[in-house]
Amino acid sequence: MNDPIVFERAGVDALISELNDRGYEVVGPTVRGQTIMYDTITSTGDLPVGLRDKQEAGSYRLEERGDDALFGYVVGPQSFKKYLTPPGSVFWKGLRTETGFETVEPEEPPKYAFFGARPCEVAAMRIQDDVYLPVADGVYTERRERSFTVAVNCTEPAATCFCASLGTGPDVTEGFDIALTEVVSGDHHYFLAEAGSDEGVDVLGALEERPARDEELVASRRLVMHAADHMGRTLDTKDLKDLLYANVANPYWEEIGERCLSCTNCTMVCPTCFCSTVEDRQALDGSSAERVRTWDSCFTLDFSYIHGGPVRSSSGARYRQWMTHKLASWQDQFGSIGCVGCGRCIAWCPVGIDITQEAATIREVDVRKAAIPVPSVKEEVG
Amino acid sequence: MSEVFDVLIGRPFFEGMTDEQIRTVAAAGSKVTYHEGQTIFREGGSADSCYLILGGDVALEMQTPGHGPQVMMTLHAGDLLGWSWLYPPFRWTYDAHIHSDTEAIRFDAVMLKDASEADPTLGYELMKRFTETLVNRMQSIRIQLLDVYSTPR
Amino acid sequence: MSTQLLAEPAARPMHPVPCRVRSVARELDDTFTLELDPPAEGWAFAPGQFTMLYAFGVGEVPISISGDPGDQSRLVQTIRAVGPVTDALTSVAPGDTIGVRGPYGSQWPIEAAEGRDVVIVTGGIGLAPLRPAIRHILEHRDRYQNVTLLYGARSPDELLFADELQGWRGRFDLDVLITVDHGDRMWRGPVGVVTSLISRASFDPESAIAFICGPEIMMRFTIQELERQGVTSDRLYVSMERNMKCGIGLCGHCQLGKFFICKDGPILSCAEMTNVCWTREV
Numbered sequence: 001m002n003d004p005i006v007f008e009r010a011g012v013d014a015l016i017s018e019l020n021d022r023g024y025e026v027v028g029p030t031v032r033g034q035t036i037m038y039d040t041i042t043s044t045g046d047l048p049v050g051l052r053d054k055q056e057a058g059s060y061r062l063e064e065r066g067d068d069a070l071f072g073y074v075v076g077p078q079s080f081k082k083y084l085t086p087p088g089s090v091f092w093k094g095l096r097t098e099t100g101f102e103t104v105e106p107e108e109p110p111k112y113a114f115f116g117a118r119p120c121e122v123a124a125m126r127i128q129d130d131v132y133l134p135v136a137d138g139v140y141t142e143r144r145e146r147s148f149t150v151a152v153n154c155t156e157p158a159a160t161c162f163c164a165s166l167g168t169g170p171d172v173t174e175g176f177d178i179a180l181t182e183v184v185s186g187d188h189h190y191f192l193a194e195a196g197s198d199e200g201v202d203v204l205g206a207l208e209e210r211p212a213r214d215e216e217l218v219a220s221r222r223l224v225m226h227a228a229d230h231m232g233r234t235l236d237t238k239d240l241k242d243l244l245y246a247n248v249a250n251p252y253w254e255e256i257g258e259r260c261l262s263c264t265n266c267t268m269v270c271p272t273c274f275c276s277t278v279e280d281r282q283a284l285d286g287s288s289a290e291r292v293r294t295w296d297s298c299f300t301l302d303f304s305y306i307h308g309g310p311v312r313s314s315s316g317a318r319y320r321q322w323m324t325h326k327l328a329s330w331q332d333q334f335g336s337i338g339c340v341g342c343g344r345c346i347a348w349c350p351v352g353i354d355i356t357q358e359a360a361t362i363r364e365v366d367v368r369k370a371a372i373p374v375p376s377v378k379e380e381v382g
Numbered sequence: 383m384s385e386v387f388d389v390l391i392g393r394p395f396f397e398g399m400t401d402e403q404i405r406t407v408a409a410a411g412s413k414v415t416y417h418e419g420q421t422i423f424r425e426g427g428s429a430d431s432c433y434l435i436l437g438g439d440v441a442l443e444m445q446t447p448g449h450g451p452q453v454m455m456t457l458h459a460g461d462l463l464g465w466s467w468l469y470p471p472f473r474w475t476y477d478a479h480i481h482s483d484t485e486a487i488r489f490d491a492v493m494l495k496d497a498s499e500a501d502p503t504l505g506y507e508l509m510k511r512f513t514e515t516l517v518n519r520m521q522s523i524r525i526q527l528l529d530v531y532s533t534p535r
Numbered sequence: 536m537s538t539q540l541l542a543e544p545a546a547r548p549m550h551p552v553p554c555r556v557r558s559v560a561r562e563l564d565d566t567f568t569l570e571l572d573p574p575a576e577g578w579a580f581a582p583g584q585f586t587m588l589y590a591f592g593v594g595e596v597p598i599s600i601s602g603d604p605g606d607q608s609r610l611v612q613t614i615r616a617v618g619p620v621t622d623a624l625t626s627v628a629p630g631d632t633i634g635v636r637g638p639y640g641s642q643w644p645i646e647a648a649e650g651r652d653v654v655i656v657t658g659g660i661g662l663a664p665l666r667p668a669i670r671h672i673l674e675h676r677d678r679y680q681n682v683t684l685l686y687g688a689r690s691p692d693e694l695l696f697a698d699e700l701q702g703w704r705g706r707f708d709l710d711v712l713i714t715v716d717h718g719d720r721m722w723r724g725p726v727g728v729v730t731s732l733i734s735r736a737s738f739d740p741e742s743a744i745a746f747i748c749g750p751e752i753m754m755r756f757t758i759q760e761l762e763r764q765g766v767t768s769d770r771l772y773v774s775m776e777r778n779m780k781c782g783i784g785l786c787g788h789c790q791l792g793k794f795f796i797c798k799d800g801p802i803l804s805c806a807e808m809t810n811v812c813w814t815r816e817v
Contacts, residue, residue: 091549094591100553100632101591135783138547245792248814275787278549278780282592289592291549296786303788306778307617317816325790332793441718441726453718455727458735481723521756522728526716530750531659531689533565533617 002201004194005209006216012044012070012191014207015150015178019113022203024148027083028115029076034062036076038083041115044070055158055232055343058352068189071116071182074158075342079121079271080114081128084147085293089139091278092291101289106138113148117176119169120161120342122151124271126175130334131274139293148199151176155183155223159232160343162356166235168340170227172196178204181220192220233346233356236363237327237337243363244328248320252365256358257316259351264297266345266353267322272338275303298322323355386411386487394460395434395511403504410493414486422463422478429466429474430491435459438484442476455522456481462515467491548783551589551634554610556627562613563693566660567625568601571610574635579607581642582667583774583802587782588612589634590623597779597797598624599664600638604671610635613663613695639782641802643668643746644772649678652738654766656757658687658729658749662695664774664801665748669703676708681743683710683736687729687753690715691722710736729753730760740765748774758805769806776801792817 007014019026020042030039031048041047053073054061065072093104114121125144132140154163154170163169172179177200181192192212195201212220267273277296282289296303299318304311312318330338339355346354387408390396396404414433416422422433425445437459443451454476457463463486466474472491498505552574560568580586580600589595596618602611616625627633645668653672657665672679684703688694694713704711712735718726725732729749745761747754754773761771777796780786789796794803 092547092551094551096591099630100555101634102553103550132785135548135785137783137785138549248817274785276780276785277788278595278786280589280592280594286592291551291595293786296780296788298787298790304778306776311777312816314816321790321817325787329790329793333795439725451720453720453722453726455731456714456718456725458725460734522731525728525730525752525756528752529689529716530753531687531693531716533615 002195002204004192004212004217005204005207006190006192006212007207007209008190009044009068009070011193011207011209012180015193015203016041016043016115018203018206019115019148019150022148024111024113026113026115027080028117028150029071029073031062035060036062036073038076038078038080047071047116048073052156053158055160055347056352057160057346057354058349060347067184069182069184071152071180072156072184074154074156074161075118075121075344077269077344077348079124079269079342079344080112080117081124081271081274083110083112083114084125084128084140084143085132085274085276085295086139087293087295089293090290091138091293093288094290095288096286104288109139109142109146111146112143113150115150117149117151118154118342119151119172120154120163120340121271122149122172122175123163123166123168123340124342125149127272127334127336127338127340128274130336148203149176149178149196151179151196153179153181153220153224155181155227157227157231158343158347160346161341162231162233162235162343163341164228164231164234165237165356166337166339166341171224176200181224183216183220183223185219190216192216231341233343233354235339235341235356235359240337240359241328241331243366244324246368247362247366248324250362250365250367252362253316253320254314255316256319256353257314259353260299260315260319261350262299262315262318263350264299265348265350266355267297267299268295269344269348270326271342271344272326272340273297298325319353323358326355327359386413389413389436389487390434393434395462399507403501403507406497406501406504407489407494407508410490410497411487412490414488416480416484416486418480418482420480422480423474424477425474427474429464429472432465432467432489432491432494433463433478433486434489435461435463436485436487438486439481440484441479441481443479444476451477451479455519462512465512465516467495468512548636549781551587551595551636553632554635556629556631556633557609558629559625559627562695563615565617565625566613566615566695568611568613569624569627569633570602571612571633571635573607573610577607578610580604580610580638580667582645582671583643583664584638584640585664585782585801586610586612586635586637586639587779588614588620588624589636590620590627591632591634593623594620595634595636596620596624597639597782599774599801601663601666603674604667605674613660613666615660636782639797641798641800643774643802644744644804645671648672648744648746650680652681652683652743653679654683654685654733654736654738654743654745654761656685656729656733656745656747656749656761658753659689659693660695661749661753661774662686665746666696666699668746673703673706673709681710681738682708683712683738685729685732685736686711686713687732687749688713688715690717691719691724712736728756730756733757733760733764742770744770744772746772751776767806768809769804771805772802773805773808774801775803 176196601613714725777789
């Protein structure tokens, strides 16, 4: 779009103010309950300054970094889907009339600036675009088209990260209005900014900044490349679809089902999981009704209920559905894998089930491999 | 005898059997005709025969006190009727009630059994066909037992 | 704004359109047929499609359309009362209003079936989503070869559309065989499962096309029996049922393998479903 520019922490504050002035509600990372959560922010003081999130399978802790980095962590349990498809969002409202009912015109949706969106987060929004935009559901579409995205490239992946396996990070290449790279090098703490849209150019133009120097470009580039080489995990995506389709009846799913608690955490924290339920509610006096969308999960029994009972009654079948959808059938449905490698499902699984590990195990126990010959048993006589 | 042979030859039930084998089976058979409302055999009666239905409709019924006859299933052209003759105590377990005028070949059970004992190859061919019918009928009854059309609540 | 939008913002696919109930007919103890004013001028559907029907404040359910696809003057839906929403939908009176979205989903392959024998195998209330296809075929009878309807019901007094079945049975250009699971002496027809009728139907297994709709177990046995007769899976079409909340491919509930039953189905060919047809809990 234009040449990268550089500013310091004050420039980040100015960026937030500029977005506020343009009518955006700026939402980004803050600390809530010792966790990185997304909320409204008005200055860099609201950001989790100087914190790192230490993540492992089934484990998440914040710790001091010993510096003043504004973006020295990766992702918490929330993603921006909480703003794009908020639980309880109203699809439709109606009033009872003498002969039936009539529709109430919907309210204007809010205008969000997604601030500090990690590349995996940006990729997740693009994946959800493929789900929602062709249908224009009346909630996501309206919010998404009004939104502004300030992405932040990743320089320090967590142990649960594997975006490099999916090509969704650690740097953002499309789908942003502004992309920042934070560099903390001794006393020199600065932000390199690039615009990804016309509006991004406008917004950056309103800030006090200067063009990036060559050594700054090199330093920021080096940090991102370092991150790419230090992913905590990998996911082998080669022939993943065929692998999972072929293993639909693999008994290994039952083994996962014995560990899986069907708690739905993985689906709630996943930035691409879009399954929802539609609830019709009625005022107590029956005068009005509304149709709302709430998040749902393929891990609940109700999810697959048809008159008589659930289709997927075992945890193993529900885990298979989730993982097969995410990594295989998503490709048939939307043309891409439904995973961005953010690692949230690994960290927030209470029993530490790791999608990268389970995919690798399925590859090992692939039913298409030649049956293992049964060792001959010597007949013991006497 | 040759008349029964002519009827049996080319029937799907006998497909794959030699003319000689079919001739032996035909020797145990005779053509029978029943009219609507008649009963071929009754529950508890001595099972000394089986039938290959050529045309018409036969209902297998069970008498239930207070409810009258319950139709378990109906048999039609090409279907085999009756296998209580195969094993002791050789008694019919249903009534075979004629729904519409029916033509069939009635086979003498003793003759079939004797022929099978004398020629196990023939016996095996017949047994394969009987068991296929049995398996199909058992599967049908299982689906009926599931009561798939009932209202799930 | 970093997003290029494809859709027209005016589209409100989750808004139910109020439709007036013209008549309510009781088909069976728990099954009713509603005739509604169509949601819009020129509103049309294809045989096999369904709508989402909304009872104000109670909820919404997918219901297959059971009317005549050639008649755009009314929307006909047959509903079995099995829960709170269907109870509410079947308790309406003429003049009441219910909400309609749709039509949604795929259709019976009525065009691919032209020039071929058509075998329609159905059970219970599964006849409802097939009635539009049967009506279409009968209205364009010369386009099809032998047409056979095999219908299974629980008992003689649970035959759906009994009068219409009677009419179809009287036609010379349609073979109708009806069987019941439980009969008594009053029932003169066959007793047994619907699959036992298949061997009595006349069709060319090399080219015939089959439309199958009923409880999933009944459909699986029907598929097996037709395959045994030589009908290949690409000519076997079934109407699948899964939980549906939105009807537009967003809620995720109705997934069956790679398919969203609401938009890729409900009508699918068995050839498309090889991976999921015989797997449990998919």
